[in-house]
Amino acid sequence: MNARSRPLPTPWGKMMLAPDDARVALDDDRLASARILVIDDEEANVRLMERILHQGGFRNVGTVIDPREVMAVFEQEPPDLLALDLLMPHVDGFELMRRVAERLEPDEYLPILVLTADATAGTKQRALAAGANDFLTKPFDAIEVALRIRNLLRTRFLHVDLKRHQEELEERVRARTGELEDSYRQLRRVDEARRSLLSRVINAQEEERRRIAGDIHDDSVQVMTAVGMRMHVLRKLLHDPEEIAQLDRLQEATEAAVGRLRFLLFELHPPALDTGGLAPAIREFMSMAAHTGRFVFRVDDRLQRQPDPEALTILYRIAQEALNNARKHSGASEIAVSLEERDGGFSVRVADDGRGFDVGDKLEPAPGHLGLLSMVERAEMAQGWCRIESEPGTGTSVEAWLPDGAAPPGI
Ligand SMILES: Nc1ncnc2c1ncn2[C@@H]1O[C@H](COP(=O)(O)OP(=O)(O)OP(=O)(O)O)[C@@H](O)[C@H]1O
Ligand SMILES: [Mg+2]
Known part of the structure; x- marks a missing residue:
């Protein structure tokens, strides 16, 4: 054995094809121009x-006689296949395979065909x-070598295509994810932005309700x-029974109007919220x-x-809607x-043992039925949550939670 080698940097010899019986028809140009390195x-x-x-129809064949030059060829233009002798001076075939393996990408497939005498x-196995x-055993059979x-090479190109396909897919997934x-x-x-706007609207609404309640209390209720x-x-000055009866009816109507006004006041802003709490x-x-x-109605x-004023009002409004729903829709025998x-x-949790419904x-939101949605929105706007659990025939439970001291965003 000697260490003579063909000079680099032109390991890929181009040669005219000589038609021969031993030639295997190469059905595709990619195979015919694959880079084969013989060492x-x-x-x-x-x-x-x-x-x-x-x-055999391969146009792009490179040769190396000094195995120390192989890695330099890899740097220039990596081959698609190695045809490799095992016993060589300086660097034997095993060592070369180790060096090549180190240089390959983890999922790269570079076919190595070992040329052996016997x-x-x-x-x-090694x-x-x-x-x-x-393996190719010397003396070589030309058709077998080409086949x-x-x-x-076909397997190599399948791997290359698969890898490229995977990379394209990954790129598309990355772009889509972005x-x-x-x-x-x-x-x-x-x-x-929507939550912040909603929070402003709701707070403005509460403020307005409080103001109207104050006006009604100070004016209409006082006057009535x-x-x-x-x-x-x-009434004490009247003697005519007919006049007294008329005044009684007038008095009843006035008292009823005052009663309705007080309920309106309460709906607008329950005074107990400021004085007693939830x-x-x-x-x-x-x-x-x-x-x-x-x-039966129970409060535990x-x-x-008490929560801070904003949370107090939000929890109260949620409870009020849940109670209204339980009263109006559930037909319950108990509301707790x-x-x-x-x-x-x-x-705050409001539970009834009524007819229940399909929450999903x-x-x-359906026109005219916004109560359930408003409970969830109010709770979330104050960084809390509201869960509505119900199924037909099982009763309904509405639970809302708000963090301590959380002011709604955007106020
Ligand atoms: N506790 C409950 N028991 C049975 N059905 C309920 C209960 N709560 C809600 N529902 C059902 O869910 C529907 C939607 O409730 P939601 O509060 O959103 O609207 P609404 O009460 O009909 O109208 P509003 O907008 O005035 O509240 C109700 O119409 C009712 O069919
Ligand atoms: Mg409702």
Whole structure:
């Protein structure tokens, strides 16, 4: 063996094809122009392989006689297949396979065809373990060489195509993920803006309700009450039974109007919210609201302290809507409210044992039916949550939780 080599940098010899019986028809140009690198320290072997390959239809055959030059060829233009002698000076075939393996991408498939004179079973096993894919035994059969190389190259190109396909797919997935992330961020911004706007509207509404309640209390209720008292005085001055009866009817109507005004006042802003807190306001609401069915009403109040004014109002409005629904729609025999402090906040739960309903159907806002949605929106706007659980025939439970001291965003 010697270390003579053909000079670099032109390992890929271009040669005119010589038609020959031994030539395997190459059905595709990609195979015919695949880069095949023959590495053998015997010049005669290299020339023979080169000739066989050219006759086999392969146009792009490179040869290296000094195995130390192989890695430099890889740097220039990596081959698609190696035809490799095992026993060589300086760097033997096993060591070369190790170096090549180090340089390959983890999922790259580079076929290695080992050229052997008469390798023992042990040598073959070692070569396979080192990364060899196939063997060619000298003397070479020209047709066999071309066929084996063609098959190995086909597998190589399948791998290359698969990898490229995977990379294209990954790129598309990356691009699509980026687009989705953008849309998600945009949706979040829109949602935050919507919540902030909603929060302003609701707070302005509460403020307006409080103001109207104050006006009604200071004006209409006072005036009507004074009218009632005057009628009371007037009644004492009358003697005609007919006139007294008329005044009584007038007095009853006035009292009823004052009663309705007080209920309106309460609906607008229950005074108990400012004086007693959540449980008294809820009790008062239920005592004032017209009962549409026969049910037992209970409040289990475990609050040691009251939420801040915003949270208090939001929790009250949620409870009010849940109670209205239970009164109007459930046909329950029992409606229970529980209030407690937990998880760093306050929760209110309204449960009834009535007819229940399919929640999924109702959370889509339908014109004229916005109560369920408004409960969820109010809770979320204050960084809390509201869960509505119900199924036909099982009763309904509405639970809302708000964090302690959380002011709604945008206020
Ligand atoms: N506790 C309940 N028991 C049985 N059905 C209920 C209960 N709560 C809600 N529902 C059903 O869900 C529907 C939607 O309730 P939602 O509060 O959104 O609207 P609404 O009460 O009909 O109208 P509003 O907008 O005045 O509240 C109700 O019409 C009713 O059919
Ligand atoms: Mg409702």
